Amino acid sequence: MSPTLDELLAGRPAGPAVDVDRLAARVRASGRVLLVLDDDPTGTQSVADLPVLLDWSPASLAWAFDQDRPAVYVMTNSRSLAPSDAAARNREVARTALAVAAGRGVELCFVSRSDSTLRGHFPLETDVLAAAVREATGEPLDGVLLVPAFGDAGRVTVGGVHWAGADGVYAPVGETEFARDATFGYRASDLRAWVAEKSAGRIAAAAVGVLDLTVLRTDPAAVVAALTGLRDGAVLACDAVEENDLRLLAEAVLEVQRHGVRLVVRAGPPFPRALVGQRPHPPLEPAELAAVRAGGPAQDAVGGLVVVGSHVALTTRQLDRLLERRHPVRLELDVATVQGAGVSGAALAAHVADLAGQASAALGVGDVVVSTSRRLAVVDGADAALALAREVSSALVAVVRQVLTVRPPRFVVAKGGITSSDVAARGLGITRAMVRGPVLPGIVSLWEPVDGPARGIPYVVFAGNVGGDESLADVVAALADRAERGPSGAPTLTT
Incomplete structure (x- = not known):
């Protein structure tokens, strides 16, 4: 099965255009900083004018927070590590960042940035971040948002199924060369089944929610309700095809965070850009x-x-x-x-x-x-x-x-x-x-x-x-x- 994007989206409505300036203003007003733990450095390809650290010492994190930017990237390089080492590194970064941020009165939202073709340590890394949040706040995490879409690179999620495009046609990602990765291989393309597969059955496919593209584009109240209803670190897989879809989701995230919903995000490269209200930066001159x-x-x-x-x-x-x-x-x-x-x-x-x-x-x-x-x-x-x-x-x-x-x-x-x-x-x-x-x-x-x-x-x-x-x-x-x-x-x- 190799549909075109038009065929994948047949019958799907377009969503209302998000006012990016208004979104950015809401981000600034929240005072919250995204702490993006990037499992390799390529996740910065979707953002601009943000600090990036390859050292997560208190001094380096303080320097990054002092740049007064809405997000800070920390390169964990955890995709190159064994699971136990990846867990230890994520834990160290999260604990240090939370301590430094608390000393500066900064509230953090954690993003575990990984590969848009689903390779990486999941759910290990989001589990570690959830534990760090609970340790620091005494409160459990409400949910994990799974947002792997990267439209610029041909990765889209529709109906809970993740697709990889090339030459104008799309294949279920589980049928591509990426799924045959020697270290992080998998079979499932439906993100519900993928979560069950990667968690070795600890998280049942039936326990994973899907935020459908049509709902995302047409019913903001339902999107907010879906996020607000998350409990005990439940996973919600989110459809997205284009930049505006990610912005619609970002608006809902900002709204529920304002009411105290605690989320960790597992995302491909572009969702952090939407979460801070950035426009795509043109190629450098x-x-x-x-x-x-x-x-x-x-x-x-x-x-x-x-x-x-x-x-x-x-x-x-x-x-x-x-x-x-x-x-x-x-x-x-x-x-x-x-x-x-x-x-x-x-x-x-x-x-x-x-x-x-x-x-x-x-x-x-x-x-x-x-x-x-x-x-x-x-x-x-x-x-x-x-x-x-x-x-x-x-x-x-x-x-x-x-x-x-x-x-x-x-x-x-x-x-x-x-x-x-x-x-x-x-x-x-x-x-x-x-x-x-x-x-x-x-x-x-x-x-x-x-x-x-x-x-x-x-x-x-x-x-x-x-x-x-x-x-x-x-x-x-x-x-x-x-x-x-x-x-x-x-x-x-x-x-």
């Missing part, structure tokens, strides 16, 4: 990119560095198009060498040093791509797959760290969730940054590091599972400040 570089080590740099760790088929196609269109120097990290590091750590160190040396030299002339070898490694089980992913990411980080000390690049693009988190925190030494906005419409976030050796180097986090085949080449073209047209003569900004 060359002058805005130049402003990030001004006065920093990247101001006069020639070449940019692209680091590709993601192995999904879309990323490989994007990499191929980047190589064909822009002809950067391409260097490859051999995953087999990483797997054999336990036998010969010296061989891996030599391989990393060789790649870093070649990359540093080539950056003086033009752009450089350092990618993992594209052939998937054979591993036994989800834990082994996750462990290998961490080892490969560590090797990429070592390359970036060595390059940075020799020749700071004009920009850094990291492709893939684990890759982008590790490159930021360990390769570039970023602990605090500001999200400046997207490089492509609705997707691909650019950060301005405000501390560490990468201050002044534009850093782009690019999820492995978003964009079209041309998108990676489009991003590099935009960052290089050199206009490029596609075969049709139109700008090739594909989403």
